[in-house]
Amino acid sequence: MTKAFVSGNEAFAQGIRLARPAVVSAYPITPQTVVVERLSEMVADGELDSNFIHVESEHSAMSCAIGASAAGVRVFTATSSQGLLYMAECLPYAAGGRFPIVMMNADRSVALPWNIYGDQSDSLSQISSGWIQFYAMNAQEALDMAIMSYRIAEDHRVSTPFMVNLDGFNLTHTYENVDVPDQEQVDSFLPPYSTTNKIDLEKPVNMGFTAGPAYNVLFKMSEHMGMLNARDVVPPVEDEFMRIFGRRYSGMVEGHLLEDAELVIVTLGCVSGLCMDVADRLREDGVKAGVLRIRYMRPFPDREVQSALLNAKAVCVLEKDVSFGNAGVVFSEIKSALYGSGCSCAICNRIAGLGGRDISFDDILAIFEELENRPTDVGFIGGSAS
Amino acid sequence: MMRPELTSDIPEWNAGNLPPDTCCRAGILADLNAGWRTVRPVVDAERCKGCYKCYLHCPDGTIGMDSGKASVDYNFCKGCGICARICPFDCITMEAEE
Amino acid sequence: MSGPNARTITGDEYFYGHKACAGCGGALAVRIALKVLGKNAVAVLPAGCMSAVGFNFPNLCFANNAIISTFAGTASMMTGIEAGLKARGLSDYTVVGFAGDGGTADIGLQALSGCIDRNDDVIYICYDNEAYMNTGTQKSSLTPFGASTTTTPAGSVVRGNIREKKNLLEIVAAHGIPYAATASIGYLDDYMMKVKKASLIKGTKFIHVLAPCPTGWGAQTDMTVELAKKAVDTGLWRLAEYENGEFRLNRDITDPDGIRGYLRSQKRFAHLTDEDISHIVESRDARWGRSLP
Numbered sequence: 001m002t003k004a005f006v007s008g009n010e011a012f013a014q015g016i017r018l019a020r021p022a023v024v025s026a027y028p029i030t031p032q033t034v035v036v037e038r039l040s041e042m043v044a045d046g047e048l049d050s051n052f053i054h055v056e057s058e059h060s061a062m063s064c065a066i067g068a069s070a071a072g073v074r075v076f077t078a079t080s081s082q083g084l085l086y087m088a089e090c091l092p093y094a095a096g097g098r099f100p101i102v103m104m105n106a107d108r109s110v111a112l113p114w115n116i117y118g119d120q121s122d123s124l125s126q127i128s129s130g131w132i133q134f135y136a137m138n139a140q141e142a143l144d145m146a147i148m149s150y151r152i153a154e155d156h157r158v159s160t161p162f163m164v165n166l167d168g169f170n171l172t173h174t175y176e177n178v179d180v181p182d183q184e185q186v187d188s189f190l191p192p193y194s195t196t197n198k199i200d201l202e203k204p205v206n207m208g209f210t211a212g213p214a215y216n217v218l219f220k221m222s223e224h225m226g227m228l229n230a231r232d233v234v235p236p237v238e239d240e241f242m243r244i245f246g247r248r249y250s251g252m253v254e255g256h257l258l259e260d261a262e263l264v265i266v267t268l269g270c271v272s273g274l275c276m277d278v279a280d281r282l283r284e285d286g287v288k289a290g291v292l293r294i295r296y297m298r299p300f301p302d303r304e305v306q307s308a309l310l311n312a313k314a315v316c317v318l319e320k321d322v323s324f325g326n327a328g329v330v331f332s333e334i335k336s337a338l339y340g341s342g343c344s345c346a347i348c349n350r351i352a353g354l355g356g357r358d359i360s361f362d363d364i365l366a367i368f369e370e371l372e373n374r375p376t377d378v379g380f381i382g383g384s385a386s
Numbered sequence: 387m388m389r390p391e392l393t394s395d396i397p398e399w400n401a402g403n404l405p406p407d408t409c410c411r412a413g414i415l416a417d418l419n420a421g422w423r424t425v426r427p428v429v430d431a432e433r434c435k436g437c438y439k440c441y442l443h444c445p446d447g448t449i450g451m452d453s454g455k456a457s458v459d460y461n462f463c464k465g466c467g468i469c470a471r472i473c474p475f476d477c478i479t480m481e482a483e484e
Numbered sequence: 485m486s487g488p489n490a491r492t493i494t495g496d497e498y499f500y501g502h503k504a505c506a507g508c509g510g511a512l513a514v515r516i517a518l519k520v521l522g523k524n525a526v527a528v529l530p531a532g533c534m535s536a537v538g539f540n541f542p543n544l545c546f547a548n549n550a551i552i553s554t555f556a557g558t559a560s561m562m563t564g565i566e567a568g569l570k571a572r573g574l575s576d577y578t579v580v581g582f583a584g585d586g587g588t589a590d591i592g593l594q595a596l597s598g599c600i601d602r603n604d605d606v607i608y609i610c611y612d613n614e615a616y617m618n619t620g621t622q623k624s625s626l627t628p629f630g631a632s633t634t635t636t637p638a639g640s641v642v643r644g645n646i647r648e649k650k651n652l653l654e655i656v657a658a659h660g661i662p663y664a665a666t667a668s669i670g671y672l673d674d675y676m677m678k679v680k681k682a683s684l685i686k687g688t689k690f691i692h693v694l695a696p697c698p699t700g701w702g703a704q705t706d707m708t709v710e711l712a713k714k715a716v717d718t719g720l721w722r723l724a725e726y727e728n729g730e731f732r733l734n735r736d737i738t739d740p741d742g743i744r745g746y747l748r749s750q751k752r753f754a755h756l757t758d759e760d761i762s763h764i765v766e767s768r769d770a771r772w773g774r775s776l777p
Contacts, residue, residue: 022567022568022571022572023564023567023568023571025560025563025564051567051570051571053563053564053567053602054602055560055563055598056560056594056595056597056598056601057594057595057598059554059556059557059560059595060557060559060560060563060594060595060598061560063553063554063556063557063560063561063564063595064560064561064563064564064567065564066553066557066561066564067528067551067553067560067561067562067563067564067565067566067567067568068564068565068567068568068571069564069568070551070561070564070565070568071564071565071566071567071568071569071571071572072568072569072572073567073568073571073572075564075568089554089556090554090557093554096408097407097408097409098406098407098408098409099407159406159407196409197406197407197409198409199526199549199551199565199568199569200549201524201549201574201576201577203411204411204412204413204523204546204547204548204549204550205409205410205411205412205549206409206410206411206412206413206539206544206545206546206549206550206551207407207408207409207410207549207550207551207552208408208539208551208552208553209408209410209539209540209541209544209552210535210536210539210540210541210552211408211541212540212541215399215404215541215542218399218400218401218404219404219408221401222401222404222406226406387495387496387497388496388497388547389496389497389500389547390497390500390501390545390547392501396542399542408541410541410542410544411544412544412546412547412548412549412550413498413500413544413545413546413547414542414543414544415500415501415543415544415545416542416543417543418501419501419503422506438490438491439490441490442490442516442672443512443669443672443709444512445504445506445507445508445509445511445512445515445708446500446501446502446504446511446515447497447499447500447515448500450495451495452495462500462501464505464506464507465506465705466506466507466508466698466705466706466708467507467704467705467706468507468705468706468708468709470706471706471707471709471710472709480706
């Protein structure tokens with residue numbers, strides 16, 4: 001293990017190097033660029049024995065990744081925002097084909113208006129695409145997930161592609177100290193990719209076929225079950241990760257001060273850290289504040305959410321996206337999970353950080369203060385003229 | 387000569403035995419194309435010179451040359467008539483299906 | 485080189501029992517190419533006629549490895565497969581794509597360009613039936629002038645497609661591709677020679693094969709091969725190759741006056757006036773009048 005002072009993108013690239021994908025196909029887009037630049041440098045310097053394919057679009061990046069996965073090898077790609085949407089056709093394709101591709105997405109605003117800064121509108125618009133969706137909080141977790149994602153995605157019970165989301169700029173471009181594991185450690189944790197879902201010259205296969213009304217539902221059910229199986233695979237994989245690398249992760253969600261929390265912010269991504277800091281501060285004043293961080297948006301941690309919020313009195317879902325004409329995507333999911341769960345909390349939605357707008361300590365403090373009044377509305381932070 | 391045939395061991399697929407992904411052994415055929423035909427090619431074996439033209443040009447590959455003469459796999463022939471038109475010796479005729 | 489012929493290619497059938505329309509030219513183009521390439525061909529087919537008729541679970545009509553790609557992603561999926569198989573240490577295989585005219589010259593052109601630019605070691609075969617046939621005969625950029633399609637119908641004001649067929653060979657050749665060719669299922673020996681040749685060249689290879697569609701062209705099912713031959717004989721379709729930076733014409737016009745008969749035997753051209761036909765003849769003459777391309 002070595003220490004490194006790197007950005008989120010660079011940390012992720014280090015993790016991918018250690019996971020040894022045989023093929024990397026990528027197309028540049030801000031703020032993802034650094035991860036693919038670092039990987040191409042690693043290939044150029046012989047640190048990574050991988051075929052780096054310069055595709056001409058994100059659609060081709062994913063199409064190429066699917067092809068390489070169908071050929072039976074481990075693949076990596078990365079994108080962001082418009083790029084994620086441009087490849088959108090290929091997302092359910094990869095998932096339906098059960099190709100355990102890992103993709104880093106640098107969460108970024110979606111045009112129009114144009115904006116290169118971070119929010120979660122891109123990935124949250126794709127939660128039904130059949131991909132496991134993870135939201136990282138810091139560079140170390142990003143690096144660790146670059147490795148762990150393959151282990152989970154490639155588990156034969158799962159066989160589902162895996163999207164690791166890093167908040168654009170806030171995480172992708174922020175420098176932190178990280179532990180970079182040794183190759184031997186990673187090799188003992190992550191075996192070489194092995195699958196029967198591949199082109200076979202000895203016993204040929206037909207892949208990616210059509211399934212009409214008689215069979216379609218069976219394939220879709222199987223895809224659904226595979227994704228759900230990830231819930232059972234994550235805890236033992238994290239246990240083993242702890243054993244080898246000494247870092248403990250908390251499963252589908254991460255709770256902070258939730259045991260007796262009455263006022264809870266539910267959120268995801270790197271703003272979670274700030275929310276936790278604010279909760280710590282409020283505890284000093286005797287306010288029973290807590291934070292629930294959603295680590296996995298897919299498969300959705302409904303049971304974990306239900307038990308974490310059972311005794312909460314007021315909850316705010318804080319997220320960087322909006323499903324226009326309704327509310328934040330995460331808010332809808334949380335609310336749906338709580339229906340009939342016995343939780344009687346008031347729940348509101350605060351949409352913040354759109355297009356990279358800063359979310360401050362005071363913004364979070366204000367949300368907790370507001371929660372005392374049990375709000376139930378959907379509101380934007382930064383939406384007022386003041 | 388190898389070609390996919392009507393596959394007798396295709397199971398009754400259900401959630402339990404379905405391929406877990408969209409990946410399945412190649413060349414399995416669950417049903418025939420014979421019902422598509424309104425006319426069928428009939429080869430006059432006496433006059434067939436074994437020139438391979440019909441075999442080569444069949445879009446469905448249903449003409450075999452195993453015996454040196456053309457023979458039609460009526461399970462999968464669709465009756466398009468290309469073979470009859472291309473035969474230089476006029477030894478294939480299209481006859482109405484019953 | 486003496487090319488493969490009916491007796492030397494394998495008797496094995498790799499594309500069989502499919503649900504293509506009777507007399508399908510595209511199916512013939514796919515079948516013959518696979519017989520030339522043999523059992524280790526790894527076929528990539530985008531959404532389109534040949535994938536729709538070949539992969540309807542549980543009818544899986546390819547005896548070799550085959551996969552459907554996204555409509556736009558034929559070439560990029562081929563790139564990925566080639567890279568993956570190579571990474572597995574395999575070498576005895578040929579990655580071959582079969583995409584239609586729309587899948588190649590329209591929606592798949594960007595990916596094809598990227599593939600040629602990278603010079604990935606694959607063979608891309610465009611079977612050209614001159615419209616989006618799988619969706620019911622809509623115009624593509626390879627639909628010829630005058631053709632009535634369901635989106636360029638022969639009306640009283642506009643008489644079918646008003647645009648000329650895109651020159652795909654020149655577009656592909658402009659990339660500096662190692663090998664590109666046009667072919668026709670009316671001249672299978674020539675087509676087989678080109679497929680074989682492509683399989684022996686490293687880098688990206690492109691073959692554009694004319695493959696009539698009796699359903700979309702409004703022709704008898706037994707006329708497919710004949711029409712593909714006539715298109716060449718009348719000079720409406722040229723058999724050519726691009727190799728080492730040079731274009732070469734493989735076959736001269738043998739039936740310059742046969743255009744009217746060719747057009748009149750297809751419903752898609754039934755509405756053409758004498759003036760329209762004269763325009764088609766003039767365009768043909770202009771194309772042949774200059775040196776290749």
